[in-house]
Amino acid sequence: MPQDFIRQLDPTHNLRAAPSLSNRLHLDPVLMSMLLAFCAAGLFVLYSASGRNMDMVIRQAVYMLMGFGGMCIIAQIPPRYMMMLVPFAYLGGVVLLVAVLVMGYGAKGAQRWISLPGFRFQPSEIIKLVMPLTVAAWLCRKTLPPKFLDVAVALVLIGIPTALIAKQPDLGTSLLIAASGLFALLLAGLSWRIIGGAVLLALPAMWGMWHFVMREYQKQRVLTFLNPESDPWGSGWNIIQSKIAIGSGGVYGKGWLLGTQSHLDFLPESHTDFIIAVLAEEFGMIGVLVLLAAYALILGRGIFITLHAQNMFARLVSGSVTLTFFVYIFVNIGMVSGLLPVVGVPLPLVSRGGTSIVTLMAGFGILMSAHTHRNLLGR
Amino acid sequence: MAADTIKDHPGERRLVKIRVWLAVVAMILMTAGLVARMFYLQVQRYDELATQSEDNRIHLRTVPPIRGLIYDAKGRLLAENRPSYTLTIIRERVKNMDETLSELSELVDLDPDDIDDFKERVYKTRPFNSVPLKYRLNEEEIARVSVNHHRLPGVNVEAQLIRFYPERKTLAHAIGYVGRINDKELRKLDASLYSGTNIIGKTGVERYYESILLGKPGYQEVESNARGRILRVLKQVDPVPGTDLHLYLDLDLQKAAMEALKGKRGAVVALDPKTGGVLALASTPSYDTNSFVTGIGYKEFNSLRDNINRPLFNRATLGEYPPASTIKPFVAMAALDSETVKSDYRIFDRGYYQLPGDKHRYRNWKRTGDGWTDMVRAIARSNDTYFYDIAVKMGIDTIHDYMTRFQLGQRTGLDIASERPGLMPSRAWKRAARGRPWYPGETVISGIGQGYMLATPLQLATATAIIANRGGIVAPRLAKPGPGVAPKVPMGRIDKTPEDWETVIKGMREVVDNPRGTAHRRIGRKLKYTVAGKTGTAQVVGIPQDIKEEEAQVLEEFQKDHGLFIAFAPIENPQIALAVIIENDSSAAVGVARKVMDAWLLPRLGPLEKPALAKKGVL
Numbered sequence: 001m002p003q004d005f006i007r008q009l010d011p012t013h014n015l016r017a018a019p020s021l022s023n024r025l026h027l028d029p030v031l032m033s034m035l036l037a038f039c040a041a042g043l044f045v046l047y048s049a050s051g052r053n054m055d056m057v058i059r060q061a062v063y064m065l066m067g068f069g070g071m072c073i074i075a076q077i078p079p080r081y082m083m084m085l086v087p088f089a090y091l092g093g094v095v096l097l098v099a100v101l102v103m104g105y106g107a108k109g110a111q112r113w114i115s116l117p118g119f120r121f122q123p124s125e126i127i128k129l130v131m132p133l134t135v136a137a138w139l140c141r142k143t144l145p146p147k148f149l150d151v152a153v154a155l156v157l158i159g160i161p162t163a164l165i166a167k168q169p170d171l172g173t174s175l176l177i178a179a180s181g182l183f184a185l186l187l188a189g190l191s192w193r194i195i196g197g198a199v200l201l202a203l204p205a206m207w208g209m210w211h212f213v214m215r216e217y218q219k220q221r222v223l224t225f226l227n228p229e230s231d232p233w234g235s236g237w238n239i240i241q242s243k244i245a246i247g248s249g250g251v252y253g254k255g256w257l258l259g260t261q262s263h264l265d266f267l268p269e270s271h272t273d274f275i276i277a278v279l280a281e282e283f284g285m286i287g288v289l290v291l292l293a294a295y296a297l298i299l300g301r302g303i304f305i306t307l308h309a310q311n312m313f314a315r316l317v318s319g320s321v322t323l324t325f326f327v328y329i330f331v332n333i334g335m336v337s338g339l340l341p342v343v344g345v346p347l348p349l350v351s352r353g354g355t356s357i358v359t360l361m362a363g364f365g366i367l368m369s370a371h372t373h374r375n376l377l378g379r
Numbered sequence: 380m381a382a383d384t385i386k387d388h389p390g391e392r393r394l395v396k397i398r399v400w401l402a403v404v405a406m407i408l409m410t411a412g413l414v415a416r417m418f419y420l421q422v423q424r425y426d427e428l429a430t431q432s433e434d435n436r437i438h439l440r441t442v443p444p445i446r447g448l449i450y451d452a453k454g455r456l457l458a459e460n461r462p463s464y465t466l467t468i469i470r471e472r473v474k475n476m477d478e479t480l481s482e483l484s485e486l487v488d489l490d491p492d493d494i495d496d497f498k499e500r501v502y503k504t505r506p507f508n509s510v511p512l513k514y515r516l517n518e519e520e521i522a523r524v525s526v527n528h529h530r531l532p533g534v535n536v537e538a539q540l541i542r543f544y545p546e547r548k549t550l551a552h553a554i555g556y557v558g559r560i561n562d563k564e565l566r567k568l569d570a571s572l573y574s575g576t577n578i579i580g581k582t583g584v585e586r587y588y589e590s591i592l593l594g595k596p597g598y599q600e601v602e603s604n605a606r607g608r609i610l611r612v613l614k615q616v617d618p619v620p621g622t623d624l625h626l627y628l629d630l631d632l633q634k635a636a637m638e639a640l641k642g643k644r645g646a647v648v649a650l651d652p653k654t655g656g657v658l659a660l661a662s663t664p665s666y667d668t669n670s671f672v673t674g675i676g677y678k679e680f681n682s683l684r685d686n687i688n689r690p691l692f693n694r695a696t697l698g699e700y701p702p703a704s705t706i707k708p709f710v711a712m713a714a715l716d717s718e719t720v721k722s723d724y725r726i727f728d729r730g731y732y733q734l735p736g737d738k739h740r741y742r743n744w745k746r747t748g749d750g751w752t753d754m755v756r757a758i759a760r761s762n763d764t765y766f767y768d769i770a771v772k773m774g775i776d777t778i779h780d781y782m783t784r785f786q787l788g789q790r791t792g793l794d795i796a797s798e799r800p801g802l803m804p805s806r807a808w809k810r811a812a813r814g815r816p817w818y819p820g821e822t823v824i825s826g827i828g829q830g831y832m833l834a835t836p837l838q839l840a841t842a843t844a845i846i847a848n849r850g851g852i853v854a855p856r857l858a859k860p861g862p863g864v865a866p867k868v869p870m871g872r873i874d875k876t877p878e879d880w881e882t883v884i885k886g887m888r889e890v891v892d893n894p895r896g897t898a899h900r901r902i903g904r905k906l907k908y909t910v911a912g913k914t915g916t917a918q919v920v921g922i923p924q925d926i927k928e929e930e931a932q933v934l935e936e937f938q939k940d941h942g943l944f945i946a947f948a949p950i951e952n953p954q955i956a957l958a959v960i961i962e963n964d965s966s967a968a969v970g971v972a973r974k975v976m977d978a979w980l981l982p983r984l985g986p987l988e989k990p991a992l993a994k995k996g997v998l
Contacts, residue, residue: 144391187402189394244435247420247428260436264604285421292410299406306399315395319402326406330413337416 026075026372031301031364035349038294039064042350048257049271049278049352056271056352063354067361074365078373079314082366086137089130090157096123097164124173125359127161131177132320133366135184140312145189154185171218172343176331180324187319188312222341238274241266242336246280253284271352273344276336291350295329305371314370321363328360436602437613441508443575444594445540447621449554449584451630452656452859457554458585460540463673464516466524467509470501472533479531480512486523487513492677496559500577503565509535511577514673542578546630547667549637552693553628553660553857555583555796556668558675572596575618581671582693584624584857586796591863594621622863627656627856635978636661639971645961646694646836647975648855652844652947652956655853655867657793658979659957660837662698664690687933696798699833700960702787703915704761704897705945706828708883709842711754713781714769715879722882724769725753732767734819741767741823744916758886759896761914763827770826775817778825779805784873785842786852787834793855794864801838804831828915839958843945845873846887846911847953849880887911888950898944901969908980912946912972916965937963944968948976955979 022029043057043064050056077085100123135154142150158181165174186195210219245261254260259281262270270278280288302322309315325348332347334340346356420428449458466487473479480494493513501510516524516536524536542557544550558581560573568579575596580586597618603609636647640663649659666683675683683691692698714720730748731740743749743763749756757765770778782788788803802808804825806817824830834842841855852870860866888911890896897914919938942965947956957975959968 143386144394183402187395187398189391189398241435243420244428244431246417247424248432250421250425250429261432264436264602264610266435266605280417280421285417288417288421289414292414296410303399303403307396312391312395315392319395319399323402323406326409330409333413334416337413337420339412339416 023372023374025072026369027072028301028305028368028371031298031305031368034294034298034301035068035361035364038298038349041294044256045275045279045282045350046271046352048259048282049262049275051263051271052257053271059354060352060357063357064361066354067357070358071361071365071368074362075368075372077369079311079317079370082133082317082369083137083140083313086130086133089126090134093123093127093130094161094164097127097161099123101164101167122355124161124165124168124170124177125355127165127177128173128180128324128359129362129366131158131161131181132184132317132324135181136188136313136316136320139184139188140316144312145191146185148194151185151190151194154181158182158185166213169215169218170344171214172331172345175343176324176327176345179327180320183323184316184320187316187323221343238268238342239338241268242274242277243338245274245277246337249281249284249287251285253280253282253287256282258282273332273342273346273351274336275351276333276347279350280337292329295326295348299326302367305367309370310374318367318370321367325360325363436604438601438603440599440601440609441575442597442599442615442618443539444596444618445620446542446557446578446594447588447592447623449592449624449626451626451628451633452658453629454625455630456545457550457626457628457630459543459545461543462538463514463541464521465511465537465539465541466513466516466520467511467535467537468497468501469509469533469535474532476501479534482527482531483512483524483534486527487516487520489513490676492674496674499562508574509537511537511539514539514541542669542672544668544672546633547669548665549630549633550628551583551665551668552662552695553583553626553633553657553795554668555585556581556671557585558671559673578672580796582796584626584795587794588624588858588863591622592624595619622861624864625859625861627651627654627658627859628660629658629979632659632975632979633661635659636971636975637663637665639974640961643961643964643967643971644688644694645959645964645968645971646698647957647959647971648695648836648840649955649957649975649979650840650844650853650855652847652851652853652953655841655844655855655870656859657855657857658955659975660695660795660857662692662694664688666690687937693797694836694960694962696793696795696835696837698960699799699801699835700941700943701830701917702828702832702834702839703917703941703943704763704827705839705913705915705943705958706782706832706834707758707761707766707826708846708887708913708945709782709785709787710766710770710773710778710826710828711758711883711886712785712846712873712875712879713778714773715754715882716781716873716875717773717777719773719777720754720769722754722879725751726765726768728752728762728764730764732764732823734771734823737820739820741820754882755886755889758883758913759889759893761890761897766826767823768826770822771819775822775825776805776807778822779803779808784852785845786854787838787842791837791841791855793837794857798837799835801835802831802833829918836958836960839943839945840956843947843958844953844956846880846883847947847956849877849884850875884911884950887913887946890914891946898969901966902973903970906973907984908948908976909950910946910948910976911950912944912969914969915943915945917941917943919963939963940965942966942968944972946972946976948980954983 043061046060047057134157138154138157139146139150158178162174162178165177241261245259245267248261259278261267261281262278267274267277279291299322302318302325306315306318306322309318328345328348331340331343331345335342335345346353348360349357446460448456451457483489497510497512521536524534544554557578560577560579564579572593572595580589580592585592595618597616599612600614601609602611602613632649636649636659640647640661643663646662647659648657650656651658670679715722728743728748728750730746731742733740748764749760749762752760752762752765756762782803788801790798790800809815809817821830825832837855841853844853845851850873852872854868854870856867858864888909890898890912891902891910893899898912902910918940941963942961944959947953955976957972959972961967961971
């Protein structure tokens with residue numbers, strides 16, 4: 001009997017008796033090392049894209065360290081606490097978005113920032129993190145695939161911040177946030193009928209967007225995307241120059257720091273949204289493939305974590321964060337290479353920008369938390 | 380309900396797993412799309428886009444050649460190139476041309492003319508070449524543009540070499556000027572030679588020798604950034620500078636001529652009889668040619684154009700005047716050579732001439748007549764009756780032939796942009812041009828240079844030089860032979876017996892020396908050299924018909940006779956031959972000629988020459 005007892009306990013024995021160091025720190029060593037290597041490589045590209053601006057590179061490195069710090073802290077929060085905190089975070093985020101909008105009436109144009117003494121941040125970045133958690137927390141308690149009423153509530157949860165951010169106006173971010181919530185819904189088994197219906201509804205919705213929601217500059221971007229040569233010296237310039245930068249890199253590239261398009265200022269936004277064009281120009285198609293492969297490894301680890309998650313919440317959150325990460329990559333590269341309209345999405349972990357990096361790393365922190373807080377028995 | 384609340388955990392896990400794998404497939408497909416896009420841009424369109432990238436950064440810039448300088452006979456600069464700061468724009472770098480222009484007009488004093496001019500030229504210039512907007516920026520404007528430079532992509536302040544005429548008004552009609560290329564010129568010229576230049580010779584020597592003064596542009600292959608700043612020169616082919624011109628013209632003499640003509644409407648052309656070199660070519664009133672170099676304002680141009688004294692008109696080469704009595708030495712020469720009369724032929728002048736069978740009296744200027752008059756006296760007294768007589772004896776066609784041999788009635792071929800041919804009439808000419816037969820009375824007045832006859836001061840100076848050379852024909856020239864300037868062509872001689880020449884020259888000498896000579900009083904005292912000359916007074920023809928009352932007085936001034944004088948000196952060894960015309964003033968020409976001859980000859984009469992002259996009893 002004792003023998004049986006022992007044998008019965010055996011599979012979990014190791015887990016209990018000797019939890020690995022990484023599990024005790026709640027960090028995933030595989031993902032962690034990939035991210036570290038990736039960030040380091042990204043700094044080299046930024047150095048060139050910024051025109052050898054070492055200050056900018058150092059600042060970026062500091063943001064990355066902050067991001068890693070944030071990631072480690074978030075990884076310590078067990079998913080069940082996250083579930084409990086999510087409603088408050090969601091409500092807080094929405095309140096801040098409303099606050100930004102109200103304050104924004106004073107300033108001209110886009111108002112996205114909240115300034116506090118010492119630092120300032122965009123509430124939309126908080127929502128980026130909270131959105132997949134919210135939808136996952138809502139759906140994981142329901143039976144799956146979700147019923148119509150549950151879907152409707154989820155859509156409202158997604159819709160409120162999306163609309164608020166679109167009003168800022170920041171169409172790119174609002175679409176990405178909507179996507180991160182929708183991914184959780186899709187992974188939760190949203191019925192194909194609803195998906196099909198939504199696609200059918202999308203066409204009139206696009207018509208409505210064009211006429212009632214989109215601002216003039218947003219329409220201009222879409223028009224420019226459809227025919228960049230129509231305005232080569234105006235809004236078409238960015239896309240024409242980035243295509244030239246990418247294409248002129250060829251297979252092997254012009255060499256690090258030797259890209260003429262970026263270094264002679266033909267390529268605008270070369271260190272932010274259009275940084276992939278710098279990489280493509282200087283490292284060629286090989287560089288782009290290496291970058292995509294590196295992203296694929298990170299995404300693969302995200303998928304692995306999703307598939308091995310112990311509970312539905314962790315599963316939906318991990319999957320949603322991973323897919324959103326992919327969407328960032330796809331939209332950015334797609335827009336810079338002229339496949340998609342220019343919507344102002346940075347290339348994750350490479351483009352310059354502190355908030356974007358910290359938010360992304362925090363997202364990976366959620367992934368690590370989900371992976372390392374394991375119960376004795378998976379549900 | 381119960382079934383709903385109890386969750387089917389394995390089932391849900393399976394559902395999510397399927398969705399995750401579907402997502403993985405979708406991601407792989409989308410990534411493949413990105414890779415395909417990169418392959419399309421970086422492999423399939425590589426050649427095209429790599430070329431565009433090179434085109435972006437590498438540009439050909441033309442480097443304008445330095446225009447050839449123009450020197451006078453003693454090597455003094457008459458036309459040079461001076462640095463000047465020019466506001467230029469490269470069209471391709473400017474995002475919004477109208478905005479840029481309006482911003483610039485706040486920084487720099489821009490004329491609407493400047494802007495119109497610029498807009499006209501900017502779309503005719505090769506891509507990525509700068510187009511000048513405003514020349515001659517002052518220090519303050521340079522500073523204001525420089526401070527705002529970062530806001531104005533494509534706008535630059537360039538140091539350019541700009542033509543400068545240090546003598547300003549003195550040489551306007553000889554050297555001429557350069558100016559901005561206009562539409563008509565643009566269509567004719569070779570664009571590759573003018574790609575770096577927007578300046579072309581417009582008049583005078585500047586235009587005649589445009590092809591050699593211009594030089595050949597070079598080019599630079601430069602790398603520049605998106606804002607048009609040139610970062611480095613990759614390759615350079617140096618321009619070939621234009622050829623320098625050396626003129627026969629003497630600046631001191633030119634100044635003396637201009638000074639002598641001051642306040643008058645007139646012209647002086649002085650030649651070196653030996654070479655035909657133009658020593659001075661002056662026409663007054665004159666204007667500052669520097670105004671034209673960078674484009675003259677409409678207001679300034681209109682005031683020059685509409686000035687009643689016509690400063691822009693080059694009287695020396697374009698002014699066609701009746702030669703009047705200055706034609707007489709040449710008519711006398713023709714009569715001697717055609718053996719119409721002998722040098723001792725004389726008439727008794729009663730103050731008029733009558734054609735046989737005609738009652739009309741062609742009057743001498745001196746109504747009482749000069750009595751017995753031979754050829755020398757006829758020239759000295761400018762006796763009209765004598766020349767009526769010999770002209771009728773020769774006939775108009777003989778006169779025409781000889782005048783043509785004196786290079787009259789045709790362009791002299793001076794190396795200047797514009798010249799009028801004058802007119803020496805003949806029967807054939809009148810039939811062709813007027814469709815009427817020649818009347819005998821017209822021959823009579825041709826003998827004293829009236830009627831249809833017209834000559835420019837340049838032609839009269841040339842013909843005078845031929846007398847000075849005793850028949851040696853010369854072609855007037857401004858530029859000395861050199862690289863790009865054709866060498867002189869021998870012109871031949873009018874072969875006459877030396878006696879014939881000396882008869883005519885004696886007559887011309889008595890014009891000055893003889894107390895009854897027509898120029899004796901006006902030439903002044905203390906002449907230190909011998910002069911052979913001939914006066915003339917031309918009646919003004921072609922009085923305008925439709926004149927207003929208030930203009931009548933002005934017009935009266937413009938109806939006065941023109942005064943002419945031709946001369947060469949010294950007689951024994953001629954060093955200068957000249958023609959002077961003073962419009963509407965029949966008394967000033969001799970005095971002007973004296974001043975010009977003094978300016979040329981006095982410094983050249985060395986101590987060796989004075990005793991030689993003294994021996995001949997001149998002093």
